[in-house]
Amino acid sequence: MPQPPRFSLIAGRRDIIDRREIAQRIAALPDAKLQQEGTQILRDALQGGRAEIGRRLAAESGRGRVIAASYAFLSDQIVRLAYDLVTQRLVATADPDAGERLAIIGLGGTGRGEMAPYSDLDLMFLCPARNVPWCEGVAEALLYLLWDLKLKVGHSVRTIPDMIDAARNDMTVRTSLLEARWIWGDAGLDAEAMRRFRSEIVAGSEREFVAAKLAERDERHRRMGDSRYVVEPNVKDGKGGLRDLHTLYWIGKYVFGVERPADLVDKGLFTAAEFRRFERAERFFWSVRCHLHLAAGRPEERLGFDMQRQIADAMRYADRPGKSAVERFMQFYFLNAKTVGDLTGLFLAQLDTQMGERGRRFALPTFRRRPKRLDGFTVDRGRLSIPADDWFRKDAVRLVELFALAASEEMEIHPHAMRIAARDARLVDHVRDDARANAFFLDVLTARKNPDMALRWMNEAGVFGRFVPDFGRVVAQMQFDMYHHYTVDEHSIRAIGLLSRIERGELADDHPLSTRLFDQIVSRRVLYVAVLLHDIAKGRGGDHSELGAEVAQELCPRFGLDEEETETVAWLVRYHLLLSNTAFRRDVADPKTIEDFVGAVQSPERLRLLLILTVVDIRAVGPTTWNDWKRRLLRALFDAAEERLRLGHKQRGRAEQVAARQQALADALAWKSSAARAHARRLPDSYWLAEPDSWQVANALQVADAEARIGDPQPSVVADADPVSGMTRISVFAPDRPGLFYRIVAALSVAGASIVDARIHTTRDGMALDNLLITDARGRGYEDSRTRRRVANALEKALRNDHEPVLKEMGTLPRREEVFRVAPRVLIADKASTRTTVVEVNARDRPGLLARLAGVIHAAGLELHSAHIATYGERAVDVFYLTDAKGRKLDTEASASLRQQLLDVASEAN
The missing domain is CATH 3.30.460.10 (Beta Polymerase, domain 2)
Incomplete structure (x- = not known):
């Protein structure tokens, strides 16, 4: 039978x-x-x-x-x-x-x-x-x-x-x-x-079938995120998953009549060693898929966060120093996905060779004619190859030179050369300190066009991780959180690709400042090396920025960088989060913020390098991580720091900038000069430095409209779309009183809104003018004007009510997010501002968290001067600039009491 x-x-x-x-x-x-x-x-x-x-x-x-x-x-x-x-x-x-x-x-x-x-x-x-x-x-x-x-x-x-x-x-x-x-x-x-x-x-329909299967595969990859390194992969249909292995078998069966996958070796499409890798990946993915179905109790194919920990336990993965069991499991998952990608490339290229007519490629694009030999390497129908199987054994430096040539000549590497490179990858261990090999590696990294493609090939062949063992440690390494979309190696290679595109001017519309600054930097290779190394030390159990700087100090001289370049790369790696953390978590309108930031940066060159590195780092995190709101915050900090570094005096330029913003508003409104001066005098310098021009115009019109009403001043709330951020701007103009911010965030929380950022201003005559950015439960702005009006009306009603807000329990989390825990932390920085005490709360993000934190601040009788809300996946980082009721910084006793109360709320969020 x-x-x-x-x-x-x-x-x-x-x-x-x-x-x-x-x-x-x-x-x-x-x-x-x-x-x-x-x-x-x-x-x-x-x-x-x-x-x-x-x-x-x-x-x-x-x-x-x-x-x-x-x-x-x-x-x-x-x-x-x-x-x-x-x-x-x-x-x-x-x-x-x-x-x-x-x-x-x-x-x-x-x-x-x-x-x-x-x-x-x-x-x-x-x-x-x-x-x-x-x-x-x-x-x-x-x-x-x-x-x-x-x-x-x-x-x-x-x-x-x-x-x-x-x-x-x-x-x-x-x-x-x-x-x-x-x-x-x-x-x-x-x-x-x-x-x-x-x-x-x-x-007779073999070509039709192959073309259809490849097109189907590409479309499936596009639907699934077009990367084999997405952190919640689809085991069946995702890139590098089971369906990709099935596709290889289908093509082999259709074209060559194979009856079982092992027959692919007999047809020359895989070597025996490559087929063993095929089988190992297949065994692993089937194990994961079966565990996934049983854990879910249904035909679930997406390996979500809620399932990853369960399956890691079921497959007996254990914690290791610096890396949890689930991160070790997912790293092995991505290593197998990488194997599938490697095998797919080899298979299709070999298929192309076998099916192609003489002088004509089957499935892959044709290339312009090349010389038959390049530094001893050969060219086989447009693809870079090697003259003999012992080519790398005779000179292991050629293992790196292969990819340098592919990058400089913009050529694909022949599957035979990739096979031999993978076979001989271990030989590169002996030439890590060779000057020629390191020069070739730097050529790959800093190639003028598509260095990321050559680096991926180098990674697929196993040469990259052996030539730079520190990089090998992060290959396929996942971070178990909701912020990072890709593995560490994929994130770094994507960042290098983005950097190259900025240098070539291809992203000038998205990043005009970074594109302009690139022409001003002294050493482009410093920037490329810093981007490569900025996350090199993740997963080692310590501060990856500090550990990465130590790695940079060791690697840069080996790569051929001089002492000054090495110091700059190490500094960039050590402080690669400084710009974003300052812009997103601190009050850029506070002179002390700029003073501390400039004190760390110290030079215009470092500032330029740091901005570009920050941009590509954020963009490479995931497809939706970068937005115009982050661009605006980074640009504001960069401009303030650049001005300070250029002028060299902390006061000069600030007054001029405030005056210029006030004049721009007056010009935009066409008000009488007396009315414009009166409005300008009411608001502090921090307002003019912090708020975008369009918001200042909208605020001025709102204030004028509210004060034109007869009777006692009543709260005025405007909810409008902010096209720059894609969110909704809420502006509140109301008589200032203790706990006003608490009432605002409590009412918005009850209405189901999430606050993304908040800036609080008090006029010299006792009115509050607060601007907030909010989103709905899906993280999007309120697109419908009627919905925005309902939110504004609900907030106005809550502000007119003299009763204390009644907070609901903090909202529940979706099942896939329940697995995450964030160690609660409250930091009190007394020296981060000259006038206020800066309090930073790190907690598990969930609905109602900000309202409860604001409630603690209100109950303590403290004055809130500025609030900055940042979210990194499941982690919320909320920063408050506070004084006591008399406008003084908090004393030691008040700070300790506040810290404990905020820590209690942060702990409840888990």
């Missing part, structure tokens, strides 16, 4: 299900109890088999292929038993004619003999002709029986001509038929169908 080869891997198959014993039990049932009791026997057998496979997975979690085959084997036996029950007892025919035949054929994963616990059962009922009552009756009865067993069945009822037509017109059907496998019923029908499929569909 034919079975998929992988069924032979399953030990003790009868312990999973004994079909003969179950068939005997069903045969002994009387007709009156056949339907009910027969179904129950099958249900018990299915549940018992699943329980046995689950025990085997728990005991040997690394045998993913065997587990997948076991689930398919169990499904096969259930289908066979159900078919026999239907045809022999339920829809039995005493004297069947020639048309009463039916073949049950497994398609897709069912046909391949690989199923996860909750995979669909994909079946085709093949009939000899249309409209045969017996066939239709059997198919219907069988489906109802399988549905009664709670199996999810994907099915089709076809004749052979129907099947051929569907395969001709639908590539998905064609692919599923490629893995078709007879399960039970009439084997002759299956044999005839497969013969016609191969002769009428497959023969």
Whole structure:
């Protein structure tokens, strides 16, 4: 009886299900109890088999292929038993004619003999002709029986001509038929169908199929994020996942007729060593997928944060210094995803070589003609190659030179050269200190066009991580948080690619300042090396900025950088978060903020380098991390620091800038000069330095409108779209009173809004003018004007109410976010401002957190002068500039009491 080869891997198959014993039990049932009791026997057998496979997975979690085959084997036996029950007892025919035949054929994963616990059962009922009552009756009865067993069945009822037509017109059907496998019923029908499929569909259509599968793969990657390093990967359909391995097998089967993946070696598409990597990755991914299905209790394919920790425990990963069990598990996941990417590139390039006509490439783009030899390397139809298999063994420096040439000549590397480079990668250990090798590496890193592509090839071959072992330590390393979208190595390589695009002017619209500054920097290679090394020390259990600076001090001289360049790179790595942390967490309008920042930076050159490094670092975190609001904050800090460094005096320039902003507002409003001067005198310098021009115009109009009303001043609230940030601006003009900010954030919290940033200003005549940026529960601005008006009305009503706000419990978190914990921390910086005490709270972000923190500040009788809210995935960092009721900094006792109360709230957030 034919079975998929992988069924032979399953030990003790009868312990999973004994079909003969179950068939005997069903045969002994009387007709009156056949339907009910027969179904129950099958249900018990299915549940018992699943329980046995689950025990085997728990005991040997690394045998993913065997587990997948076991689930398919169990499904096969259930289908066979159900078919026999239907045809022999339920829809039995005493004297069947020639048309009463039916073949049950497994398609897709069912046909391949690989199923996860909750995979669909994909079946085709093949009939000899249309409209045969017996066939239709059997198919219907069988489906109802399988549905009664709670199996999810994907099915089709076809004749052979129907099947051929569907395969001709639908590539998905064609692919599923490629893995078709007879399960039970009439084997002759299956044999005839497969013969016609191969002769009428497959023969002569190989190029069409390959092109369609590659296009389908690219579209699937695009939907899934187009990276194999996204932190919540899709095990089945994500880039570098199981479907990519299946695609290689499908192409090999369609083009070369292979019957099992191991045959890809015989066809020259993989070496034996490469196929072993294929099998290891496949085993691992099947283990993860089966664990994922069982943990979720449904056909879940996305390895979400909530599942990662569970599966890491199930697969027996343990914590290590500097790296948690879940981070070690996910690093191994991404290493396997990287393996799939490497193998895909080799496979397709080899396929291209075998299928291409002489002088013409099959699937990959053509390149302009090149000289036949480049420094001893050869060129094979536009791809950089090597003249002999011992080329790297004769001179290991060539392992680095290969990628330098590929970068400088903008050439793809031939799969043969990549294979030999991967084989000989260990030889690069002996030339790490070789000046030529390091010069070539610097050429790769600083290539004028697409250095990220050459670095990825170098990484795929295993040369990168061996030549720079510190980089090898972060290959495929994940950070278990909601902020970082990619692994550390992918993040760094993406940042280098962004840096190159800024240098070439391709991102001038997005980053005009960085593009302009690039032409002013003294050493471009300092910047490229700093971007490479800025996260090099992550996962070592300490401050990665400090540890990374030490790594830079060791590596830069090896790369060929002089003493001054080395010092600059080390400084940039040590302080690569300084600009963003200051801009997002501190009051840039406070002179002390600028003084401290400039004191750390010290030179215009470092400031320029730091800005560009910060921009590419933030953008490379993920596709939605960079926004115009962050651009605005960074630009404000950069301009203030640049002015201070240029003018060299902390007061000069500040008054001029304030006067210029006031004059710009007066020009924009066309008010009488007396009215414009009166408005300007009411507001402190911090207002003019902090608020964007458009907000100042909107605020002035709001204030004028509110004061034109007759009677006592009432709170005025404006909610408007802010096109720069994509969020909603809330502006509050109201009589200042203790706890006003608390009332504002409490009301917004009750309304379901999240506060992204807040700036608080008090006029010289006792009015408050506060500007806040808010989003809805999805993190987006309120697009509908009516919704914005409702939020504004609710806030106005709350501000008119004299009763203390009643806060709800802090909102619950989605299940996928519950796994994250943030160590609560409260920092009190008495010297960060000359006038106020700066309090920074780090806590688990959740709805209502800011309102509760503001409530503590209000209850303590403190005055809030400025608030800055930053969120990094699951971590909230809220900073408050405070004084006591008399306008003085907090004393030691008040600081200690406040710290403990804020820490209690931060702890509750977990």
